[in-house]
Amino acid sequence: MALIRPCADLRNKYNEISKICHETREPMYITKNGTNDLVILSDEAYEEMTKKYEETTEERVERLVAEKFDKQYASFEEFKKDILEKIEQALKDVDKGCFQTLDDFKKEMEAEYDIK
Numbered sequence: 001m002a003l004i005r006p007c008a009d010l011r012n013k014y015n016e017i018s019k020i021c022h023e024t025r026e027p028m029y030i031t032k033n034g035t036n037d038l039v040i041l042s043d044e045a046y047e048e049m050t051k052k053y054e055e056t057t058e059e060r061v062e063r064l065v066a067e068k069f070d071k072q073y074a075s076f077e078e079f080k081k082d083i084l085e086k087i088e089q090a091l092k093d094v095d096k097g098c099f100q101t102l103d104d105f106k107k108e109m110e111a112e113y114d115i116k
Contacts, residue, residue, distance in 0.1 A: 002029060003026060003027070007031065026041075
């Protein structure tokens, strides 16, 4: 249930509002002239919320790779098998002259695995 208070309560009942925000860890909506004006949140709840969005580039890459892997493969063994099959097929194609350059092969693999 949304916590809603008029702006006068910030001045008159600050300690009560602070206590509620810390106990519930939920945002409180402050209204001015009957319409939403502000949202306040305890520091702990704010830090917890923003922590989720402060991942490093390395963490983001790891997360995205893991998500992609999890969508395509049930296990690492399945992944290895798929990659080895692709490599074997690519070597056969190279022997047949299907690929003119390594760049062509790279482009096809990027397209196959949706690498950007």
